[in-house]
Amino acid sequence: MSDTRLKLAVQKSGRLAEGGLKLLERAGLRFAYGRDALHRRAENMPVDLMLVRDDDIPSFVAGGACDYGIVGENVLHEMQARSSRYREVETALKLGFARCTLKLAAPKGGDIRCAADLAGKSVATSYPGLTRAWLTERGIEAEIVEMRGSVEVAPRMKIADAICDLVSSGATLEANGLEAFETVLESEAVLIRRRNGRNGEVEATAKLLIQRAEGVIASAQTKYILLNAPTDRLAEIKSILPGSDAPTVAQIAGRDDVVAVHAVCREQVFWETLERLKSAGARAILVLPIEKMMA
The missing domain is CATH 3.40.190.10 (Periplasmic binding protein-like II)
Structure with missing residues (x-):
């Protein structure tokens, strides 16, 4: 190389x-x-x-x-x-992908319900450096038990009182009778x-x-929206478009009461957004992905 x-x-x-x-x-x-x-x-x-x-x-x-x-x-x-x-x-x-969250969790219904409750307790984790630093910043003294995997079984197996582990859907915590109570790191x-x-x-x-x-x-985070809007409700429709600074408005041939609106929306476009646009009088609404974009 x-x-x-x-x-x-x-x-x-x-x-x-x-x-x-x-x-x-x-x-x-x-x-x-x-x-x-x-x-x-x-x-x-x-x-x-x-x-x-x-x-x-x-x-x-x-x-x-x-x-x-x-x-x-x-x-x-x-x-x-x-x-x-x-x-x-x-x-x-x-980079906006591979998002996950490092969370503290403990058995449901137990005596650990917040970070302060970890004082004098033990925490199992595959991230001992991050966990120790987070606790130290808050003046909490707890024993760190380093594990390479299957961290979620530590409380059930009496290895530790709580855990600090990556969480996505929370299904693994639920399956092991655990409940997250604090976020240590949002990661991507x-x-x-x-x-x-x-x-x-x-x-x-x-x-x-x-x-x-x-x-x-x-x-990847931006969509292109095209729609027809009644001229008397154009201001309302423009206010609904998510993350759009200045949509393009064009006349429609043979129509004085309707205009075409083209907008680059830099926020997520949900079904609820489309329903609000329709309620405001918008018609023929199209939402398209953008392949490439350069400011």
């Missing part, structure tokens, strides 16, 4: 791998698939991928083996909480880099890649 090519560490399998590769492909990168399962080379941009374990990505970036990396915030913050080696690693861009996939130490050519590539990624993220 050339020193002038941007070296990017990505998880070799899992949600972060799928989401990261999809993001890069939507940003226009085309990768050659060779015999080396740990390396992929972009054909149309000076970018090389290193496919590694997710918890190794901060080490690759901190040590300079890779210029950038895609990793979960939970992994990055855990490594930073454990060692000063990772303090120079920073987030360049939040992020693009990380060292604060210093990259050369100019690599940074030029990174700047272009980040610009494209921002366009991909923006387009």
Whole structure:
């Protein structure tokens, strides 16, 4: 790999791998698939991928083996909480996928109902650095029990009084008789880099890649709405359109009482939004995805 090519560490399998590769492909990168399962080379941009374990990505970036990396915030913050080696690693861009939440939870109906109740208790977790730092910031002294997996069974097996674990739907907590009572970290996939130490050519590539990624993220969160609106209710309809600064309003041939409205909406468009638009007199409402977007 050339020193002038941007070296990017990505998880070799899992949600972060799928989401990261999809993001890069939507940003226009085309990768050659060779015999080396740990390396992929972009054909149309000076970018090389290193496919590694997710918890190794901060080490690759901190040590300079890779210029950038895609990793979960939970992994990055855990490594930073454990060692000063990772303090120079920073987030360049939040990527908007692989969202999860690190939460404190305890048995339902028990005597632990808030963070203060953890004083003098034990907490099982796969994130001891983050958990200890969070508790210390609040002046709570508790024993940390580090576990590699199956954290949710710790209270039932009398290993710990409470847990600190990643939660998505909450179904696993419910199945084990646990209830979340505090959020430690809201996490998503992020693009990380060292604060210093990259050369100019690599940074030029990174700047272009980040610009494209921002366009991909923006387009994923944005919808294009087309509708017909009665002129006497146009102001009301414009106020309902979510996240739209200045929709385009055009005359309809042969009609003085109706106009066509085109709007780029930067917020989610729910069924309730469409129902409100219809109640306000809007007709022929179309909601379309946006493939690419650049400010």
